[in-house]
Each structure stands twice: as C-alpha cells, then as structure tokens.
Amino acid sequence: xxxxxxxxxxxxxxxxxxxxxxxxxxxxxxxxxxxxxxxxxxxxxxxxxxxxxxxxxxxxxxxxxxxxxxxxxxxxxxxxxxxxxxxxxxxxxxxxxxxxxxxxxxxxxxxxxxxxxxxxxxxxxxxxxxxxxxxxxxxxxxxxxxxxxxxxxxxxxxxxxxxxxxxxxxxxxxxxxxxxxxxxxxxxxxxxxxxxxxxxxxxxxxxxxxxxxxxxxxxxxxxxxxxxxxxxxxxxxxxxxxxxxxxxxxxxxxxxxxxxxxxxxxxxxxxxxxxxxxxxxxxxxxxxxxxxxxxxxxxxxxxxxxxxxxxxxxxxxxxxxxxxxxxxxxxxxxxxxxxxxxxxxxxxxxxxxxxxxxxxxxxxxxxxxxxxxxxxxxxxxxxxxxxxxxxxxxxxxxxxxxxxxxxxxxxxxxxxxxxxxxxxxxxxxxxxxxxxxxxxxxxxxxxxxxxxxxxxxxxxxxxxxxxxxxxxxxxxxxxxxxxxxxxxxxxxxxxxxxxxxxxx
Amino acid sequence: xxxxxxxxxxxxxxxxxxxxxxxxxxxxxxxxxxxxxxxxxxxxxxxxxxxxxxxxxxxxxxxxxxxxxxxxxxxxxxxxxxxxxxxxxxxxxxxxxxxxxxxxxxxxxxxxxxxxxxxxxxxxxxxxxxxxxxxxxxxxxxxxxxxxxxxxxxxxxxxxxxx
Numbered sequence: 168x169x170x171x172x173x174x175x176x177x178x179x180x181x182x183x184x185x186x187x188x189x190x191x192x193x194x195x196x197x198x199x200x201x202x203x204x205x206x207x208x209x210x211x212x213x214x215x216x217x218x219x220x221x222x223x224x225x226x227x228x229x230x231x232x233x234x235x236x237x238x239x240x241x242x243x244x245x246x247x248x249x250x251x252x253x254x255x256x257x258x259x260x261x262x263x264x265x266x267x268x269x270x271x272x273x274x275x276x277x278x279x280x281x282x283x284x285x286x287x288x289x290x291x292x293x294x295x296x297x298x299x300x301x302x303x304x305x306x307x308x309x310x311x312x313x314x315x316x317x318x319x320x321x322x323x324x325x326x327x328x329x330x331x332x333x334x335x336x337x338x339x340x341x342x343x344x345x346x347x348x349x350x351x352x353x354x355x356x357x358x359x360x361x362x363x364x365x366x367x368x369x370x371x372x373x374x375x376x377x378x379x380x381x382x383x384x385x386x387x388x389x390x391x392x393x394x395x396x397x398x399x400x401x402x403x404x405x406x407x408x409x410x411x412x413x414x415x416x417x418x419x420x421x422x423x424x425x426x427x428x429x430x431x432x433x434x435x436x437x438x439x440x441x442x443x444x445x446x447x448x449x450x451x452x453x454x455x456x457x458x459x460x461x462x463x464x465x466x467x468x469x470x471x472x473x474x475x476x477x478x479x480x481x482x483x484x485x486x487x488x489x490x491x492x493x494x495x496x497x498x499x500x501x502x503x504x505x506x507x508x509x510x511x512x513x514x515x516x517x518x519x520x521x522x523x524x525x526x527x528x529x530x531x532x533x534x535x536x537x538x539x540x541x542x543x544x545x546x547x548x549x550x551x552x553x554x555x556x557x558x559x560x561x562x563x564x565x566x567x568x569x570x571x572x573x574x575x576x577x578x579x580x581x582x583x584x585x586x587x588x589x590x591x592x593x594x595x596x597x598x599x600x601x602x603x604x605x606x607x608x609x610x611x612x613x614x615x616x617x618x619x620x621x622x623x624x625x626x627x628x629x630x631x632x633x634x635x636x637x638x639x640x641x642x643x644x645x646x647x648x649x650x651x652x653x654x655x656x657x658x659x660x661x662x663x664x665x666x667x668x669x670x671x
Numbered sequence: 672x673x674x675x676x677x678x679x680x681x682x683x684x685x686x687x688x689x690x691x692x693x694x695x696x697x698x699x700x701x702x703x704x705x706x707x708x709x710x711x712x713x714x715x716x717x718x719x720x721x722x723x724x725x726x727x728x729x730x731x732x733x734x735x736x737x738x739x740x741x742x743x744x745x746x747x748x749x750x751x752x753x754x755x756x757x758x759x760x761x762x763x764x765x766x767x768x769x770x771x772x773x774x775x776x777x778x779x780x781x782x783x784x785x786x787x788x789x790x791x792x793x794x795x796x797x798x799x800x801x802x803x804x805x806x807x808x809x810x811x812x813x814x815x816x817x818x819x820x821x822x823x824x825x826x827x828x829x830x831x832x833x834x
Contacts (some may be wrong), residue, residue, distance in 0.1 A: 219816065222816050222817065335725060335728060335729055335732070336729070338725050339687060339722065339725050339726060339729060342691075342718055342721055342722040342725060343687075343690070343722065345718050346691075346694050346715070346718050346719065346722060349714065349715045349718070353711035355711070356702075356710065356711045358701065358702070358711045360701060360711055360712075360715065361694075361697055361715075384758075384762065387758065388755050388758060388759070391751060391754040391755060391758060391789060392750045392751055392752070392754070392755060393750065393751070556790075557789070558786065558789035558790040559786070559800070561758075561785070561789060562782055562785035562786050562789070562804075563804065565758060565761070565762070565785060566778065566781075566782055566804060566808060567808075569762070569765060569778075569781075570778075570808060570812050570818065570820070573769075573818075573820070574812065574816075574818040574819070574820075577819055579766035579767075579769060579770065580766075582762070582765055582766035582769070583763065583766045585762060586759060586761075586762025586763045586765070586766075587763075589758075589759065589762060590759045590762075593755070594679075594683060595683070597676075597679060598676065598679055598680045598683050599680075600683075616714040619709070619714065620709045620713065620714070623706055623707065623708075623709055624707070624708060624709075627707050628705060628706030628707035628708075629706075630706065
C-alpha cells in the first residue's frame with residue numbers, strides 16, 4: 168500500500184508538469200467536442216489524432232487519449248439532454264429521461280447530475296483500474312503462450328456475443344481483421360505473405376490507415392450522405408444548473424451503483440460503455456420505488472447510466488495495461504499509440520515503465536477535475552459547436568486524416584488504404600456490419616497466431632496440451648457459456664410454451 | 672431493409688465470398704508446416720477456411736431473404752451519393768497526385784472538390800476557404816509539428832516565409 172501511494176505521488180508530480188497538464192486539457196476539450204458532435208465519437212477523434220501522438224512522448228499520448236475518452240463521455244450527455252441527439256452511442260440511454268427533464272425545464276439539473284456522476288464514476292473507476300491492474304498483471308506474469316491464446320480467443324468470442332447485431336456478421340468481421348493482420352513478413356519464419364511482390368506491403372497493412380478509414384473517413388461519409396439539418400440550439404441559464412435536494416437524494420445512490428456496475432462491465436470485451444448504460448438503466452428501474460417515472464424524466468435514469476459509461480472507461484483500461492490486450496476498439500487505438508512509440512503494453516510494462524503507468528493514472532484524476540470544471544460552466548459554449556456547418560467540418564476532418572496518415576510513414580499506399588477502408592467501412596455499416604470487431608481482430612490477431620504457434624511448438628504439436636490447461640479451460644468454458652446459456656434458455660422457453668399450448 | 676438495401680447486402684455478400692476464396696487460395700501457396708512446427712501458411716489457411724464457410728453461409732442467407740413483401744416507405748430526404756463519390760474519389764486521387772503536384776496544389780484540389788460538392792452554391796467562397804485551409808494546415812503540420820510533407824518550390828517558399 169505504501170509503495171502504491173509513493174508511486175501515485177510520483178505520478179502526480181509528473182502529471183502536474185505544464186506539458187502534461189496541457190495534454191490533459193487538450194484531450195478533455197477535444198473529447199468533449201467529439202462527444203457533443205453527433206457522428207464523431209471518441210474513436211473517430213482518437214483515430215484522427217493517432218498519428219499526431221508521434222510528436223509527443225508515450226506518456227503524453229496516453230494522457231491525451233484518456234482525456235479524449237473521458238471527455239467524450241461527458242460531452243455525449245450534453246446533446247442527449249438538451250437536444251435529444253446522442254453525441255455518441257453511450258449517451259443513447261440518457262436521451263430517454265434527460266430530454267424529458269429538459270422539456271420540463273430541468274435540463275440544468277440533469278446536466279449537473281450527469282457531470283457530477285461522471286466525476287464520481289471516473290474517480291471510482293481510476294481507483295479500480297489502479298488496484299485491478301496491479302493484481303492482474305502479477306498473475307499475468309505467470310502466463311505462457313497457451314494462456315495468452317485463450318485470453319485472445321475468449322476475448323473475441325465474448326466480443327461476438329456482446330457487440331450486438333448479427334453473430335455471423337461479427338464473426339466474418341473478426342476473420343477479415345485477422346486475415347488483414349497476416350499480410351506482410353511473417354516474423355517467425357521471415358517469409359512474405361500476401362504481399363504480391365509489393366515492397367510497401369511487406370511491412371504489413373498498418374493499423375492506422377485502417378482505423379482512421381473505418382472510423383474517421385467512414386463517419387464523414389455517413390454524415391455527408393444526409394442533407395444538412397440544423398437543430399435549434401438551446402441555452403441553459405446558470406441558476407438552472409443546481410439540482411433540488413430531492414433530486415440529489417435520488418441521484419447520488421444511483422451514481423455509486425452506476426459507477427461500480429460500469430467498472431465491472433468495462434472489464435469485459437465489447438462496447439462496454441454502451442452496455443453499461445443499458446444495464447444501469449434497467450437495474451435502476453428495477454430497484455426504483457417509482458418505476459413509472461422512468462421515461463418521463465427520472466433523475467436516477469440520468470445519474471446511473473452517465474456514471475456507468477464513465478466508469479466503464481476505467482474498466483476498459485485494465486485488460487490493456489495488465490494483459491496487453493485491448494477489449495474495446497478505443498483501447499485498440501490506445502494500444503496503437505503505444506506501439507507507435509515502440510511500447511508493448513502488458514504485465515511487464517507496468518514494471519519497466521512504472522513512470523508511464525502512474526503518470527497516466529494521476530493525469531486521469533486531473534482530467535476528471537478539468538472535465539467537471541469545464542463542462543458545467545461552459546455547457547453553452549460546447550453546445551454551440553453544433554452550429555459549425557457540416558460542409559466545412561467534414562472536409563476538415565478528411566484533410567486532417569489524410570495529413571495524419573501520411574505523416575507517419577510518408578507512404579502513398581497508406582493514403583490509398585485510408586480511402587479504401589473509409590469506403591469499405593461506410594458500405595459495411597450500411598448493411599449492418601459492425602466494424603469494431605475487425606479493428607480489434609487486427610490488433611489481437613497477430614498475438615493469437617504467435618501464441619498458437621509458440622504453444623504448439625512447446626507442446627510438440629499436442630492441441631490437447633494447448634487447450635486442456637486449468638486457466639485456459641476455465642476461460643474457454645466461461646466463453647462458451649455466453650453462447651450456451653442464451654441458446655438453452657431459448658429452447659426451454661419454446662418447450663414451455665409448447666407444453667402450455669398443449670394443456671390449453 | 673428495402674429492396675435497394677437487400678441488393679446491396681447481396682453484392683457485399685458476394686464480394687466477401689470472393690475475398691475469402693482469394694485469401695484461402697493464396698494461403699495454400701504458403702508452407703503449412705506441421706502441428707509440431709506450424710509454418711507461415713498454417714494460421715492463414717485456418718482463418719481462410721473458416722472465413723470461406725462463414726461468408727458462404729452469409730451469402731446463402733442473403734439470397735434466401737429475397738424481395739421485400741411490402742413496398743418500403745420513401746426515405747425522408749434524398750441521399751447525397753454524389754458527395755460520397757467525390758470524397759472517396761478525392762481520397763483515391765490524392766495519393767496519386769501528391770508526388771507530382773506536391774502538397775499545396777494537390778491538397779488544395781481535393782479540399783476544394785469536397786467543399787464544393789457538399790455545398791455547390793458558393794464557388795468563390797470555397798476557393799478562398801480551401802486556400803486558407805491548405806496554407807493553415809501546411810504551416811501547422813509542416814512548420815509547427817515538423818511533419819515531412821512533399822515539398823516543391825511553392826512549399827519551400829512558404830516554409831521560409833517568416834524565417
């Protein structure tokens with residue numbers, strides 16, 4: 168404990184240096200702006216800024232990305248409450264009761280509760296992240312290739328189950344992502360794969376143009392598809408921002424419940440902030456003494472989900488820092504930024520680069536303070552961002568994406584890949600494919616391949632030796648249960664309804 | 672999903688099958704190795720095989736859906752497909768002209784095209800705005816952030832303005 172507090176104090180000392188404070192502030196502001204703008208979520212912002220993190224050190228890049236991720240969660244609620252437009256997916260649930268409160272003239276109270284809830288959740292999840300990462304990374308040091316293979320495979324299985332939409336489509340996206348990751352020189356044998364004699368392709372398909380294309384450019388194309396429509400922007404008066412005593416009493420317990428729930432859900436693969444908001448909303452409604460108020464402007468329905476989505480952000484960092492495996496697309500971006508700086512996250516990173524870990528943790532606390540200080544008084548400024556015409560905003564985003572991709576390798580192939588994957592992302596999303604599994608598989612795929620080949624090598628080609636190990640088996644069983652339980656309950660429901668109809 | 676959407680779904684399903692078959696066929700050219708010592712083709716063949724099966728099932732499902740029974744409701748506004756085409760074309764053309772025309776001219780061309788296609792009414796405003804955006808981005812990225820952008824005489828001149 169003494170060691171942890173000492174490391175944290177060291178982290179704060181570094182995080183309070185002017186340059187890191189500036190990165191945290193820039194991240195928080197950019198995150199809030201991307202959260203406010205419908206369409207451009209934290210993923211798009213991270214993808215666009217990924218290449219520019221090269222101009223800063225790894226710690227600065229992590230601080231910037233953490234600020235963006237948290238800021239987007241704060242900003243997303245603003246448009247949900249004021250305009251009934253979710254700035255990003257994790258704020259959809261807030262629209263239900265947040266907008267109802269806004270219609271009743273309680274928009275200010277909803278915004279304050281959402282900001283305070285986000286702050287509490289952010290703080291709780293950072294504490295959880297700190298302890299869970301240290302605990303898990305200690306265990307992970309004893310893992311071999313078979314265990315890392317099991318984590319990768321189970322992570323993808325859970326992702327298929329939880330990412331929503333068609334299971335088959337998610338599996339296809341994962342396999343396409345893995346296939347793309349095999350392009351280039353195989354680093355175990357040194358043989359070129361799928362390069363078709365192209366020298367640039369022998370380096371492999373870079374993660375950056377694919378991510379920026381699928382999330383950044385595709386988002387631009389989807390927004391460009393629709394004709395412009397501007398919603399009138401509402402103003403919130405400062406004196407309306409204070410919730411009543413009754414509103415505080417109802418919302419504070421919901422904030423804590425949402426925080427713990429969100430952190431736990433953040434640990435599992437998939438779009439955890441989105442899932443966390445739905446689970447929090449449902450559980451708040453179930454335990455409420457007035458469930459009939461839900462959907463009509465219940466403040467717990469804003470406080471719980473808004474806290475849950477912020478807490479899930481902290482939870483999502485745990486598998487990345489402890490195991491080196493990103494379970495959400497946003498964490499894949501964070502991993503991409505670390506890899507651009509030549510760092511591979513995982514159990515050894517916390518020991519080798521303890522300064523980075525603790526500075527990032529400390530800067531998350533600072534970022535949370537900045538966000539609450541920025542978001543409540545400047546709510547009207549952020550909402551005005553919606554007034555920027557899309558015909559200026561969209562070309563600017565594409566321009567930044569193009570320069571960003573080019574700046575990393577000065578490669579024209581990367582620029583071409585950016586355009587191609589932008590179009591691919593746009594088309595696939597048009598027919599219901601989720602691009603997130605593709606991106607995650609592109610990152611996890613090489614780890615799965617390396618672990619599988621190493622594990623087979625160690626066990627002398629014995630597949631049973633790779634699978635039937637205590638930790639691996641537990642993980643495979645848990646992952647399988649996520650498919651077996653819903654299928655079994657479906658069969659039981661069908662049988663019950665059949666026997667019921669036979670009796671009547 | 673309306674008739675147009677179904678058609679799109681089928682086309683994408685066919686493209687995915689084509690991609691997976693091509694990937695699987697290319698994987699067989701690589702050395703598979705053996706379970707004790709898997710070669711570079713081991714993993715791609717496994718991935719390609721499963722991907723082919725999945726995409727064929729997906730295609731079969733897409734074909735089985737057939738035509739929609741009811742006529743779809745008309746969409747609220749016409750979609751701006753011209754804008755999509757121009758933005759994608761700009762992205763493809765940009766790397767092809769960047770080497771020859773260098774940063775300022777090529778970036779100006781694609782930025783202007785995108786601005787113009789999204790709101791064609793204000794031609795001269797967009798020329799001016801594209802010029803401002805390109806010069807501003809050059810100064811920010813090349814001078815302030817030190818990004819290595821393709822330089823011609825124009826860029827060298829701009830780079831040295833102000834010392």
